[in-house]
Amino acid sequence: MSDPRLLVTTSPFLKDSASTAWIMWHVSLSLAPVVLVATWFFGGSVPLVILAAIAGAVVPEGIQTILRRNARQPQAPPLRDGSAFLTGLLLALTLPPGIPLWMAFLGGLVSVVLGKTVFGGIGSNVFNPALVGRAFLQAAFPATMTSWLPVAEAGSRAQVPATLFTTPLLAADVDAISAATPLSQATFGQPTPEFADLLFGAVPGSLGETGALVILLAGLYLAVRGIVNWRIPLSILATVWLVGSGLHLLDPAGYPGGMFHLTAGGLMLGAWFMASDPVTSPMTQAGCWVFGALIGVLVVVIRVFGGLPEGVMYAILFANAATPLINRFTQPRTFGTRFKPGFTR
Amino acid sequence: MSGSAARTFKHGVHPGDFKELTRELPVERVPLPAVLTVPLSQHLGAPSVPLVKVGDYVRRGQLIGKAGGYVSANLHAPCSGTVRSVGPAHHPSGKMVESVVIERDAASAQVLLPMDVQDWRGQTAEEIVGTVAEGGFVGLGGAAFPTHVKLTPPEGKHARFLIVNAAECEPYLNSDYRILLEQTEAVIEGIQVLMKALGAEKAFVGTEDNKTDAAEHLRGALPPDLNVEVLVFETKYPQGAEKMLIDAVLHREVPSGRLPIDLHVVVNNVGTVAGVGQMYLTGQPLIERVVTVTGPGIRQPRNLLVPVGTPLEHVIDHCGGMTEDTRQILFGGPMMGQAQRFLDVPVMKGTSGILFLTDREVVERTEYACIKCLRCVDACPVFLNPSRLGALAKARLYEDMLDHHIMDCMECASCSFVCPSNIPLVQRFRVAKGLLKEQAARDREREGAK
Numbered sequence: 083m084s085d086p087r088l089l090v091t092t093s094p095f096l097k098d099s100a101s102t103a104w105i106m107w108h109v110s111l112s113l114a115p116v117v118l119v120a121t122w123f124f125g126g127s128v129p130l131v132i133l134a135a136i137a138g139a140v141v142p143e144g145i146q147t148i149l150r151r152n153a154r155q156p157q158a159p160p161l162r163d164g165s166a167f168l169t170g171l172l173l174a175l176t177l178p179p180g181i182p183l184w185m186a187f188l189g190g191l192v193s194v195v196l197g198k199t200v201f202g203g204i205g206s207n208v209f210n211p212a213l214v215g216r217a218f219l220q221a222a223f224p225a226t227m228t229s230w231l232p233v234a235e236a237g238s239r240a241q242v243p244a245t246l247f248t249t250p251l252l253a254a255d256v257d258a259i260s261a262a263t264p265l266s267q268a269t270f271g272q273p274t275p276e277f278a279d280l281l282f283g284a285v286p287g288s289l290g291e292t293g294a295l296v297i298l299l300a301g302l303y304l305a306v307r308g309i310v311n312w313r314i315p316l317s318i319l320a321t322v323w324l325v326g327s328g329l330h331l332l333d334p335a336g337y338p339g340g341m342f343h344l345t346a347g348g349l350m351l352g353a354w355f356m357a358s359d360p361v362t363s364p365m366t367q368a369g370c371w372v373f374g375a376l377i378g379v380l381v382v383v384i385r386v387f388g389g390l391p392e393g394v395m396y397a398i399l400f401a402n403a404a405t406p407l408i409n410r411f412t413q414p415r416t417f418g419t420r421f422k423p424g425f426t427r
Numbered sequence: 428m429s430g431s432a433a434r435t436f437k438h439g440v441h442p443g444d445f446k447e448l449t450r451e452l453p454v455e456r457v458p459l460p461a462v463l464t465v466p467l468s469q470h471l472g473a474p475s476v477p478l479v480k481v482g483d484y485v486r487r488g489q490l491i492g493k494a495g496g497y498v499s500a501n502l503h504a505p506c507s508g509t510v511r512s513v514g515p516a517h518h519p520s521g522k523m524v525e526s527v528v529i530e531r532d533a534a535s536a537q538v539l540l541p542m543d544v545q546d547w548r549g550q551t552a553e554e555i556v557g558t559v560a561e562g563g564f565v566g567l568g569g570a571a572f573p574t575h576v577k578l579t580p581p582e583g584k585h586a587r588f589l590i591v592n593a594a595e596c597e598p599y600l601n602s603d604y605r606i607l608l609e610q611t612e613a614v615i616e617g618i619q620v621l622m623k624a625l626g627a628e629k630a631f632v633g634t635e636d637n638k639t640d641a642a643e644h645l646r647g648a649l650p651p652d653l654n655v656e657v658l659v660f661e662t663k664y665p666q667g668a669e670k671m672l673i674d675a676v677l678h679r680e681v682p683s684g685r686l687p688i689d690l691h692v693v694v695n696n697v698g699t700v701a702g703v704g705q706m707y708l709t710g711q712p713l714i715e716r717v718v719t720v721t722g723p724g725i726r727q728p729r730n731l732l733v734p735v736g737t738p739l740e741h742v743i744d745h746c747g748g749m750t751e752d753t754r755q756i757l758f759g760g761p762m763m764g765q766a767q768r769f770l771d772v773p774v775m776k777g778t779s780g781i782l783f784l785t786d787r788e789v790v791e792r793t794e795y796a797c798i799k800c801l802r803c804v805d806a807c808p809v810f811l812n813p814s815r816l817g818a819l820a821k822a823r824l825y826e827d828m829l830d831h832h833i834m835d836c837m838e839c840a841s842c843s844f845v846c847p848s849n850i851p852l853v854q855r856f857r858v859a860k861g862l863l864k865e866q867a868a869r870d871r872e873r874e875g876a877k
Contacts, residue, residue, distance in 0.1 A: 094840035095761040205796035360800035417809035418683035
């Protein structure tokens with residue numbers, strides 16, 4: 083009487099279409115316009131830096147996948163979820179366009195190994211892996227990480243700066259051309275660029291951080307598709323604007339305005355693509371608002387009062403560290419019980 | 428009259444609808460099969476006690492099993508014929524269950540042996556509850572909880588509101604929808620009977636906004652002097668869960684660990700209400716029910732009136748057979764239904780639908796790590812943290828799950844539905860809850876032995 087074709091499993095027998103791998107690849111794909119804009123402004127070095135960073139990020143997970151190929155694993159192999167590719171891509175977008183390729187590769191490697199694998203792989207990491215990689219590069223190569231290429235001239239887009247092809251351990255004999263970013267101009271009291279240039283990205287900066295508008299559009303698309311939790315970027319951007327504008331009102335000459343803060347530096351990329359990383363952000367909607375506000379305040383504080391021109395990376399890493407704590411005091415109230423403020427176990 | 432789609436409960440999920448396969452198909456009667464298998468256990472509570480033995484001739488509608496306790500239900504013969512066996516048989520739960528097997532009398536006209544039913548207008552509340560118990564009624568929404576128990580509030584508690592559950596939030600299913608449209612008279616009769624039994628001052632009928640036409644139809648048929656409000660809620664799963672429906676109707680949460688009666692509410696499925704109404708109109712006990720037979724794996728999806736005890740294969744034959752690529756047959760809907768292994772399992776009182784899924788619909792089971800995306804937290808209608816509970820369950824820290832309110836989980840499967848990493852959350856919760864209940868029972872025993 084039993085039909086051998088019949089498969090007996092337990093409910094539910096319907097699944098939402100979004101899978102972890104689909105989410106990761108979809109976020110990567112949505113960054114394509116950002117990559118195109120970066121290539122337009124900074125020329126041929128952009129695709130090379132991106133490829134180097136992705137290669138660095140994928141290698142350790144590739145090795146893990148090969149090592150585990152014969153093991154009976156209930157879980158999918160690490161490479162398949164697409165998260166290493168995304169980490170490499172996001173890291174590359176935070177790097178200066180003229181960075182030597184070996185550094186980008188090393189950054190990708192550190193992102194995944196120190197940012198993710200040591201914690202137990204995807205889902206277990208505390209800090210955003212791409213930002214761990216960037217923090218490492220910033221600490222190890224501070225000069226390179228703050229040398230910015232000027233925006234490419236129309237005729238020079240195909241040229242690749244010679245700095246890209248330097249080798250490790252040998253002193254670079256190439257003179258890097260350097261330009262000041264809008265935030266460093268603001269920090270050191272120089273005149274800042276036009277708002278339109280900030281919006282479209284025609285200013286010196288990291289690869290994928292300058293085009294505020296295109297990043298905003300990519301982020302909005304992901305929010306509409308339900309992939310990015312819009313509460314996090316909204317909370318960050320609103321807080322940055324409020325705190326930035328407030329300071330500007332107190333002393334218009336001393337502090338840049340709220341709109342400048344929103345469009346300058348890595349804020350858009352950080353808010354939409356880094357802080358919104360589900361693994362390292364809170365697990366409750368209330369927590370996401372708190373998390374975003376914390377990042378927003380830290381960004382402005384570091385930018386305005388700190389020694390560094392940019393604070394998005396450290397703000398997000400700090401907030402990542404606070405995530406478990408935020409989770410503990412924002413746990414949902416069980417249906418049919420009274421709200422009890424305070425920490426849960 | 429509130430037709431606003433905004434009214435609903437918080438959280439929940441939006442699975443596809445898939446109701447169009449059988450939405451417009453009127454209910455047809457399935458011809459009686461040659462042999463029917465009536466399980467003695469097809470409700471929550473104690474199994475029924477058989478009143479017949481092998482060789483007995485039974486008439487359609489005759490009592491063949493007596494409630495085996497207070498929380499139990501009577502059983503009636505779904506056809507006239509001869510008892511062939513009383514013993515273990517395949518059961519939709521996957522277990523072997525004591526069942527009465529009846530061979531249909533091919534010569535009989537299958538005329539109903541009606542129950543001796545008084546006019547409910549002249550009955551007291553207790554007498555109505557007695558008649559409902561006599562008729563073997565259980566919740567037809569799926570859980571199959573004996574109706575007479577629901578109609579008897581515990582000492583010191585009383586009902587003010589009757590809520591008729593016609594939400595039918597499970598995708599694919601249309602039995603409640605067809606009942607609203609086609610058994611309107613029985614539904615209204617049943618509402619009046621149950622309101623009298625409970626002493627309720629008002630009744631609500633709750634449905635979803637994919638059934639607005641049925642709601643309109645019922646409103647048009649209601650007698651003006653009857654205090655009944657038909658409410659249409661957003662189509663969202665699990666709108667038909669008792670606590671969610673009460674929240675949507677009354678904006679009140681049933682306290683954790685308590686029952687709807689603590690809010691002076693009793694909820695009954697619309698099929699149950701129609702069945703009770705039908706009993707008072709015709710004297711027919713619960714011996715058949717409306718079943719949606721649907722899904723891509725069945726050649727002719729249909730809404731059928733199926734006698735309790737009809738084997739699955741008989742229903743399949745009546746619906747033109749299965750397609751070649753059918754991989755799963757479910758009793759119930761896709762969110763909470765049960766997969767079947769055997770084709771001789773019978774349709775029961777609680778079988779609201781039979782769903783045939785093909786290779787294409789079988790869900791992916793490769794598990795990824797939890798990425799803490801909070802989709803499950805945002806989906807859980809009782810506001811638990813399924814991700815956290817899932818991690819505890821995987822580590823077998825079942826006692827710790829109690830601190831995170833695992834016993835409030837109603838196993839609606841919304842968490843597993845949304846999980847992008849395919850983590851079997853609700854599946855692990857079922858195991859954990861089962862073990863915790865066993866543990867609690869053992870603890871009670873030990874306490875008693877002292």
